[in-house]
Amino acid sequence: MSKYNLYKGFEVELFTGSLNSHIGVSADIEKNFSNFVKEPDSRNVEYITIPEKDYKVLYEKLVTPRKELRQWLNNKGLTIIPSSTLCFKHDNQFQRSDIENVYHQFIQDNYGISIATSSVHINIGIDDLDKLFAAIRLIRSEAALYLSISASSPFLNNKITENHSQRWIQFPKTPSKVPFFANHNCYVDWIEENIANKNMHNIRHFWSSIRPNGPQRPLILDRLELRICDFVHDIKLLLGITAMIELRILNLFENINTLDPLNASIFSMDELPEICDQNEINAAKDSLNSQLIHWQDGKKIICREWIQNLLSDLSSTAEKFGMNNLLDPIYKVLEKGNQSMRWINQYEKGLSIEQIMKISIEDMIKIEDYNV
Numbered sequence: 001m002s003k004y005n006l007y008k009g010f011e012v013e014l015f016t017g018s019l020n021s022h023i024g025v026s027a028d029i030e031k032n033f034s035n036f037v038k039e040p041d042s043r044n045v046e047y048i049t050i051p052e053k054d055y056k057v058l059y060e061k062l063v064t065p066r067k068e069l070r071q072w073l074n075n076k077g078l079t080i081i082p083s084s085t086l087c088f089k090h091d092n093q094f095q096r097s098d099i100e101n102v103y104h105q106f107i108q109d110n111y112g113i114s115i116a117t118s119s120v121h122i123n124i125g126i127d128d129l130d131k132l133f134a135a136i137r138l139i140r141s142e143a144a145l146y147l148s149i150s151a152s153s154p155f156l157n158n159k160i161t162e163n164h165s166q167r168w169i170q171f172p173k174t175p176s177k178v179p180f181f182a183n184h185n186c187y188v189d190w191i192e193e194n195i196a197n198k199n200m201h202n203i204r205h206f207w208s209s210i211r212p213n214g215p216q217r218p219l220i221l222d223r224l225e226l227r228i229c230d231f232v233h234d235i236k237l238l239l240g241i242t243a244m245i246e247l248r249i250l251n252l253f254e255n256i257n258t259l260d261p262l263n264a265s266i267f268s269m270d271e272l273p274e275i276c277d278q279n280e281i282n283a284a285k286d287s288l289n290s291q292l293i294h295w296q297d298g299k300k301i302i303c304r305e306w307i308q309n310l311l312s313d314l315s316s317t318a319e320k321f322g323m324n325n326l327l328d329p330i331y332k333v334l335e336k337g338n339q340s341m342r343w344i345n346q347y348e349k350g351l352s353i354e355q356i357m358k359i360s361i362e363d364m365i366k367i368e369d370y371n372v
Contacts, residue, residue, distance in 0.1 A: 005321060006246055007051040007125030008058060009223075010238070013118040013231065014045055014066075015081040016073060019361070020354045021088050023078060026097045032072060035065055040104045041116040042097035043086070045069075051125055051223075055239050055326060062235050067368045082339075082360045084118050084153035084167040084230040087353055106201050110172075117153070117167040118231045122242050123213065124249060127222045129184045134260045135224050135249045136210055137180055141261050141276055141295035142248070143209040143228045144283035145310065148303045149241055149330060150229040151287040152339035155353050164287035164340040165230055168280065174207045175199045180269045182262065184221070191218040209280055224249075228280065233339070233364045236329045243326035247314045250321065266298050287338055304334060 017023040024042025036047050047069075049061040066080065073079055081087070094108045094116070107115055126132040151164040163169045175194055181187040194200045203217045209228035214221035226245060232238040252259045261267075267275055275293050282290040288304040311327060318324045336342065339360075346356050 005053045006249065007053055007223075008242055008246065009051040009123040009125075010049045010058075010062060010242075011121040011123070011225075012047050012049075012062065012065075013039060013120065014047075014069070015043055015083065015086070015118050015231075016045065016078055017043065017081050017088065018078060019358055022081065022086050022090055024095045024097065025073075025076070025078065029069065029072070033065070033069065036069065038097040040094075040097060040101075040107045041113070042095045044097075044116060044118055051123070055243065055323075058239060058242075059235055062238065063368055066364075070365070070368065079361055080364065081357060082152065082231065082233040082364055083155060083357065084165070085156045085170070086113070086116055087153075087155035087158070087357060089158035103201070103204070114170045114172055117171055119167065119227065120150075120229050120232055120238060122226045122229065122238075122245060124224045124226075124242075124246060125222060126224055126249070129221065131253060132212060132221060132224060133181055133183055133187070134256060134262070135252060136212060137261045138248065138252050138259055139224060139226060139245060140180070140210045141265075141272065142306075142310070143226065143276065144279040144290070144292055145303060145307050146226060146241055146245065147209075147228045147230070147280060148283045148287040148290065149237075149307065149333050149338060150232050151284075151341075152230040152232065152343075154340040154344050154347075158353055160344065160347055160353075163285050164338070164344075165284040167230055168228065168284040172207065173209075174205060178208045178273060180261065180272050182269065187212060188218045209276075230339075233360065233367065234329065235367060237333065240326055240329035243318075243323050244311070244314065244330060247317050247321070247323060248310070251314060251317045254317075261295055265295050267295065287340060288334070307334060 015022055016025055022043045026038040026042045026045045029036050029045050030038050036045050039046055047065045052058050070080055092113050094113050098104050126135055147165055153165050153167040154161055156166050210226050212221045213223050213225040258264050279292045282292055290303045291300055292303050294301050343356050
């Protein structure tokens with residue numbers, strides 16, 4: 001692993017419950033675990049990993065909290081549910097985790113149960129602001145690919161939906177229209193304007209496929225946060241997605257003129273957001289089989305083919321930075337389908353959603369017990 005690798009960190013959201021029901025215990029989890037925090041809905045909790053460069057260390061940072069939480073849940077007859085939506089039968093009541101939290105009240109009043117999803121946010125450290133916003137432009141242009149690889153939410157309320165990522169279909173992107181930021185100043189001005197005109201409740205209320213992040217937003221930024229991915233229970237796959245993003249960014253830094261959409265797209269900065277937003281919707285519906293529009297030349301391309309082409313483009317960079325093996329799980333997804341596709345296949349063969357989740361929970365446990 002090269003010293004030039006970037007820092008990576010994760011925000012991992014998890015649903016808790018039984019083998020047939022979502023059950024909220026986030027307040028108790030937060031009391032018992034210093035590294036877990038409540039989400040607005042009590043059936044969902046989150047843990048955050050400390051930024052690291054080395055992928056073996058990242059694996060341990062991801063798996064250890066999950067194993068510790070699972071042991072605690074087991075003692076209560078509960079488990080971690082691998083779906084990114086409320087897949088079991090439930091009413092439409094929002095289950096507040098913190099009655100006193102004003103921001104949670106705002107979320108409940110304005111979005112209700114649509115916000116009750118689980119995902120993983122991938123953070124990549126970039127402290128040079130020009131490079132950061134170039135990376136955000138590029139990764140946003142290809143965010144649909146990462147959603148397609150990670151898709152794990154075809155079910156909702158004990159029914160199959162028409163979508164591979166029901167989570168991304170129902171999640172309230174806010175503000176609904178997000179431009180491509182030419183630089184940091186443009187971003188700061190846009191944030192201040194949207195908070196002033198009430199499109200955003202606060203600086204946290206910026207829910208898009210990707211956003212800049214840092215210790216003092218919007219002024220002090222040090223990382224890219226990709227928010228589009230569904231929950232990925234296979235940690236090796238999550239690290240594969242992360243490696244793919246990191247390699248793409250490292251590739252960008254060496255080829256700014258040809259890979260920054262600001263310079264390298266046939267579309268204007270006004271046109272690109274609409275193209276990318278539609279790609280995300282298409283990917284949420286059909287994932288690897290979706291038809292997308294390439295940001296560079298405007299040509300239509302099947303998502304699976306785009307990913308294959310991108311992996312080929314990244315091969316020399318992967319070899320240079322000693323990251324080839326990390327991409328193996330991506331190739332496996334291209335061959336065998338993502339989690340949603342495999343679940344849909346099981347459902348069509350007659351398995352119930354409860355049976356499908358039970359099998360996946362057993363798979364999660366095997367992954368957690370595996371030593372790298």
